[in-house]
Structure formats: C-alpha cells, structure tokens
Amino acid sequence: LIASGRVAFEQELGFRMPIKTWLRRAYVTNATSRYLVTIAIVSGLILTLFLFNSGAAEVGVAALLLIALVALVPASDLAIALVNREVMELLGPQALPRKACRETMNCWQQPSTVSRS
Numbered sequence: 001l002i003a004s005g006r007v008a009f010e011q012e013l014g015f016r017m018p019i020k021t022w023l024r025r026a027y028v029t030n031a032t033s034r035y036l037v038t039i040a041i042v043s044g045l046i047l048t049l050f051l052f053n054s055g056a057a058e059v060g061v062a063a064l065l066l067i068a069l070v071a072l073v074p075a076s077d078l079a080i081a082l083v084n085r086e087v088m089e090l091l092g093p094q095a096l097p098r099k100a101c102r103e104t105m106n107c108w109q110q111p112s113t114v115s116r117s
Contacts, residue, residue, distance in 0.1 A: 024090055035087065042079035047071055 010017070017025075027034055050071055051064065059067070 020090075027087075027090065035083065039076070039079050039083050042083055043072070043076040046075040046078055050075065 047068060051068060054067070
C-alpha cells in the first residue's frame with residue numbers, strides 16, 4: 001500500500017485514523033515548506049516574547065528594530081532546536097533500507113584490497 005492507493009483503500013474500508021497519525025501525515029505532505037514555515041513561526045513567537053519582556057518598547061522604533069535584528073539569530077537557533085525536537089518526537093526514527101550485497105562481500109566492511117582486471 002504505497003502512495004495514493006493507501007488513502008483510497010482506507011476510505012473504502014471506512015478507516016478512521018487517530019489524530020496523531022492524521023497530523024503526522026499532514027505534516028509530512030510538503031514536508032520542507034511546512035518545516036520552514038514552522039521554524040519561521042516559532043522564531044517570530046520567541047522574538048516577540050523576548051521583545052515584549054525586555055522592555056524594549058520604550059526605546060523607539062529604530063532601536064527596537066536593531067534589537068530585533070540582533071536577537072533574530074539566537075531566536076531562530078532556539079526555534080530550529082525546538083522544531084527539530086518536536087519533529088523527531090512526531091515522526092520518530094525510521095530504519096533505512098539495506099543496500100544489496102553480493103554473497104561474496106561482507107556489507108559491513110570495506111574490502112582491504114581492490115584488484116583490477
């Protein structure tokens with residue numbers, strides 16, 4: 001059951017998936033854009049919280065923009081860390097497919113010598 005066949009099959013059976021599964025599938029669809037947008041939103045929230053709690057509102061618009069520009073790098077770094085943590089919590093680790101091996105060669109070790117014929 002791969003790609004769109006799975007969704008059609010689930011609809012045919014009347015399967016109701018848990019909300020966690022639905023959220024995971026929704027996030028993985030167009031994953032790159034949703035990941036970047038999530039980082040931007042979390043960065044904005046962190047920056048907004050910092051600026052409101054720092055008392056920077058009294059310094060004027062130019063100074064506020066300068067403080068926001070300086071605080072943008074640590075805020076985005078924190079946002080990336082938080083989003084990565086939550087994405088790993090949501091998706092979890094997944095096994096990678098094994099590479100095909102010839103029976104004469106051990107897949108876990110590199111050959112010590114290479115002979116050219």
